[in-house]
Amino acid sequence: MAVTTTSFEILDPTDERAPDSRVALERPESLDGLRVGLLDISKTRGDVFLDRLEELLSERGIAVRRYAKPTFTKPMPPDLRREITTHCDVVIEALAD
């Protein structure tokens, strides 16, 4: 069962107080003091969009870190995901299309 092509069920081993699906974090009120990442998923012209965002954020005194997925066709490599979660509080992702 290590590699499955269909989903399967497990029984919750906990006291079931936590919700069974994850909820998105609240949007921050402002970006002041937060570490901002700009993620290019490597679709065409995503870089144009993110370059402009970086300009606008820099004008507001907000430094950004730039990241790019190797290809938009595959999930993000775990190392990159870990790097982003370690270094950023918020991420703006350019889906480009």
Add this chain to the structure above:
Amino acid sequence: MSVQTEGVTVALPADGLVAVVKQDCPTCRLVEPVLAALPQVAVFSQDDPAFPADVADRRDDTALDASLALDIDTVPTLIRFAGGVEVERTVGWLQTAWAALTGIEGLGADLPDYRPGCGSRTHDPDVAEELLVRTRGGTLTSRRLEIAALEDEHEAMYDRGYSDGLPVVAPTPARVLRMLDGTSRAPSDVVAVIPPNLVEATVEKVAINAVMAGCKPEYLPVVLAAVEAACTNEFNAHGLLATTWGAGPAIVVNGPVAAEIGMNAKGNALGQGNRANSTIGRALQLVIRNVGGGRPGEVDRAALGHPGKIGFCFAEDEEGSPWEPLAETYGVAPGRSAVTVFAAEGPRGVTDQISRTPESLARSFALGLRAVGHPKLVIGFDATLVVCPEHARVFAQAGWDRARLMAELDALLLLDRREIERGAGGIEEGVPVSDSDRPLPKFRPGGLQIVHAGGGAGMFSAAIGGWAGGPGGSQPVTREVDPWR
């Protein structure tokens, strides 16, 4: 007339004959002309809906609902109903039985007199799991979580915070149902209230965590007894979890259950490599983690902890012991299975390869035990002494029973205040300075327990430090296993 299984209703004739067959069975193929010749019979086919070809009332039972409803073990099975009630059934082919059941003399007389049937498809391994969940899944009440197709199941367990750091077995409904076969207790029975969140753990929740820990179903009663014992006020699992001291719960198993489930009480008893030893203690810790919410860095405040907090469980070697089983010293009747939970650090070896007299060996033990917590601190910490066979032999030959050894150790562990006062030996730690000359006992009364375990070679026993003993801390607690079978 209809019979219901798990929400599926199977229509059956109130009066008349019902047969259950499968094409794969030679005996079913043999009786095909007999079934075709019967004036009225409803034939359920477990595999091929087109079989038997010449029967008019042929019914598709590839989903096996009718077979389950009729509790079919063997095919062919021929059943006669009258007034909506089953009045007679025969399995396999026995000419006289079929003739009697149908009332048709000479039925199938051209066939051999007797052929045994085949196993019902409901017993095929490839459908067993799905049928188990279909027939008994409704007894489970835990929330069902979906592991998505592209998730790695092991990573999913980690991501959800269910693991102690090692991989866990995914608790699928089928695995949990098989685990529950290890006990006669209902899944909904409450085992204990689990600290720190004081949540009622049902047999089902314990079984889920036992699956994750890697237990086999026959270990479940031992796990249940351990959970019951650990969640008593006397054992105080909450305090043991929350303390900055590094001890955790350990389990020693006594009685016939230890051998029945293949536990190790001999060489490397406290170590790795035995499934029951390794997974029973782990199951207890997973229950505290997942049901009770006791996690390191949260309520578990241990400064260091120790590797045995993954799980620490072993059996006492009763067979080779000169003494009565530990559980008996706590009042369990001889021959009964029981668990004793106690607060435990990691074991520290006590070497003595020279002593051949009990007096000398007891002095070595006392020195080893004196270091528990700190050699200059007394009464605060309990301890467990695990005596290995080569050491136990010295006491056996001298006729020392467990009480005698305990009494000698108590005497040897009466410590001179002057040696253990704060500042003595150039060490600031120690007991407060006092005018009293009365020596101080290393352990509180009942604060030391002695267990026999280990391999036949090696004069190496072990001292296992505990935690704050007595009513304000944690006391060993013994519970019988049989009530959980």
